[in-house]
Amino acid sequence: MKKFVSAATTFITLSLGERLMDSDMVDRCQVYVIWPVDDKWRIRHKWLKGWESITGDDFDSDSAALSYAYDHFLKNDSLKGCNKP
Numbered sequence: 677m678k679k680f681v682s683a684a685t686t687f688i689t690l691s692l693g694e695r696l697m698d699s700d701m702v703d704r705c706q707v708y709v710i711w712p713v714d715d716k717w718r719i720r721h722k723w724l725k726g727w728e729s730i731t732g733d734d735f736d737s738d739s740a741a742l743s744y745a746y747d748h749f750l751k752n753d754s755l756k757g758c759n760k761p
Contacts, residue, residue: 677689677690677691677694677700679700680742682746682749684705684706685705685706685707685708685749686700686706686707686708687707687708687710687742687745687746687749688700688707688708688709688710689709689710689711689738689741689742690709690710690711690712691712692712694711696709701722705723705724706721706722706723706724706749707721707722707723708720708721708722708730708745708746708748708749709721709722710738710741710742710745712738713734715736716734716735716736717734717735717736717737717738717740717741718734718735718741719731719735719741719744719745721745721748730744730745730748731744731748
């Protein structure tokens with residue numbers, strides 16, 4: 677598992693067979709999770725109310741998926757409504 681944190685947002689990339697644990701979700705306003713499926717990579721986003729898909733696309737690499745997730749974070753006023761000091 678790799679983690680990257682930016683502005684109270686955690687980006688998690690799971691390795692094949694890894695599972696997201698509740699302890700990975702503590703004190704985070706929002707989370708992007710990237711994980712492998714077959715030979716592709718998928719993304720889900722959790723913000724306040726629950727999980728959502730931000731794209732129907734799968735990516736050829738974890739790096740491409742992370743870039744897409746970070747771009748989504750930057751474009752979507754990500755901290756609006758976040759209850760962080």
